[in-house]
Amino acid sequence: xxxxxxxxxxELEWIKAAQQGDGGAFGFLVERYQRRIFSLVHHLVRQREDxxxxxxxxxxxxxxxxxxxxxxxxFITWLSRVAVNHCYDYLRRLRASPVTYYSQMxxxxxxxxxxxxxxxxxxxxxxxxxxxxxxxxxxLLDRAPAxxxxxxxxxxxxxxxxxxxxxxxxxxxxxxxxxxxxxxxRILEDLQELxxxxx
Numbered sequence: 001x002x003x004x005x006x007x008x009x010x011e012l013e014w015i016k017a018a019q020q021g022d023g024g025a026f027g028f029l030v031e032r033y034q035r036r037i038f039s040l041v042h043h044l045v046r047q048r049e050d051x052x053x054x055x056x057x058x059x060x061x062x063x064x065x066x067x068x069x070x071x072x073x074x075f076i077t078w079l080s081r082v083a084v085n086h087c088y089d090y091l092r093r094l095r096a097s098p099v100t101y102y103s104q105m106x107x108x109x110x111x112x113x114x115x116x117x118x119x120x121x122x123x124x125x126x127x128x129x130x131x132x133x134x135x136x137x138x139x140l141l142d143r144a145p146a147x148x149x150x151x152x153x154x155x156x157x158x159x160x161x162x163x164x165x166x167x168x169x170x171x172x173x174x175x176x177x178x179x180x181x182x183x184x185x186r187i188l189e190d191l192q193e194l195x196x197x198x199x
Contacts, residue, residue: 015075019066026063033076034059037083043157044087044150046142054090058083073167081168084150091146139194140187148183155180 011032017025037058042051062082069078137156141149154160154168162180166173 011075012071015066015069015071018063019069023063026066029075030059033079036076037079040080040083040153040158041087043153044084045090046138046149050090054087055083058086061086077164077167084154084168088146088150091149140190143190144183144187147179148186151176151179152183152187 011029014025014028018029034055038051038055041054041058042048045051045054058079062079065082069075073081141152144152151165151169154165155162160168162173162176165171166176169176171179
């Protein structure tokens with residue numbers, strides 16, 4: 001049977017001990033949050049072979065800067081901010097190049113999925129179609145500029161609220177809303193270009 005999740009008081013003890021250089025206490029924090037960080041990194045960089053290295057770099061950076069954590073935000077918010085900034089720096093260096101996804105589908109299947117991408121309906125797709133749609137979204141994200149990819153990943157794939165994204169990126173909520181709107185618009189324009197290029 002799995003052990004219960006540690007409570008807030010236990011987490012605070014681990015953080016305070018880790019701030020004093022206790023690697024074992026930090027190990028508990030890594031164990032608790034590594035899946036969320038791996039997921040966030042994977043969605044942001046979309047290069048599976050780089051996820052583990054980047055996650056390791058993020059946890060090393062976190063351990064080195066842990067003394068600056070002041071307990072004003074939740075630990076996962078602070079850790080996510082470190083991860084987002086690290087991935088954003090990586091993406092800027094990489095200058096994301098296009099890759100091919102969802103290519104096994106025929107044109108009709110692709111058109112159906114693209115229609116769902118433009119106006120998704122609740123419960124309208126089976127598991128295979130959802131997987132293929134994720135591939136399409138992946139292709140579009142791979143082609144997106146780093147700024148768009150970052151904000152769309154946090155909102156659409158990781159499920160952060162506008163307020164949480166605002167906190168993570170140190171932006172006003174109104175700025176986040178504007179950037180989300182523009183990023184979604186550019187993704188739809190890119191989708192149209194993909195369709196036109198196939199005809």
